[in-house]
Amino acid sequence: MTRRLRPVGLDFLERAPARLVFTAKAAASPEALYRALAEDVTGWPSWFGAVSLARPTGGGAGREVRLRGGVRFQETVLAAEGPRRYAYRVDTTNAPGLHALLEEWRLAPAAAPHSPGTLVRWTFAADGPAPFRLALAAARPGLGRSFRTAVRTLDTRLAAAPSRG
Template identity: 70%
Template sequence: MARRLRPVGLDFIENAPVRLTFAARITAAPETVYQALAEELEGWPSWFRAVTLARPTHGGAGREIRLMGGVRFQETIMAADPERRYAYRVDETNAPGMRALLEEWRLTPSGSGTHVRWTFAADGTAPFRFGAVAARPGLGHSFRTAVRTLDRRLAGRSGADQ
């Protein structure tokens, strides 16, 4: 059963009870990475294994996300700063114990590529918070695998365009 979550602002990234941050470098330029994150939403399942469905809602102001295992999210885009930042808040989910969730992708030029930082900011019941912290290694692995897969996908696209 889907439940509404507490609406949070972008400041939640800094003051959430649970903040998990992961970083990696990708060879693609920030504008290319941003395009894959924010403008090619339906392509997420091809590079982020945990995502089984991703589609825009509300004329692009929101997202519907489905994950492996049946978790569903209805989200609102909170920040869409081309080449710099993409953030979204979960408004409704079927995940138990969650009270608030905001995710942010920060993109910073790094040599001939991009430094990608993903922050998972959440609040929930005590068991949820404990579980989220315990899931750090798995979330980190999922993030690193997704970024490597996206990097290969974007490199293949660039090679095909040449």
């Protein structure tokens, strides 16, 4: 059964009742990572293991995403600020317990002067009843592993791809 979630704005990233933040380092540039996140939406299943289908909708203003196991999302892109930020909110889903969900990917050049690459930060901001928030807290280690594996896989994929000029 598909349910409509509460629409939230970017300010929800800071005020969400459940907020998970993960970081990882990638060798790829912020520009290359941003292209993979925001412009090659259909490529997500090739590097993010939890994703079985991803495609843009509404001329790129939204996305349809399916996860392995059958969870489905219809999303609205709220920020597409290449090459530094990509954020989207879930509008409808078949996942139980969710009231609101917003995800943000932040990309920043590595801080060290002789350390090329990108610091990737993924924020998962959600709201739901207390049992959902407890389950999300328990899922934190698995979500973190999934994120770090996805970033490593994407980084490897980008390193192997012919460079775009």
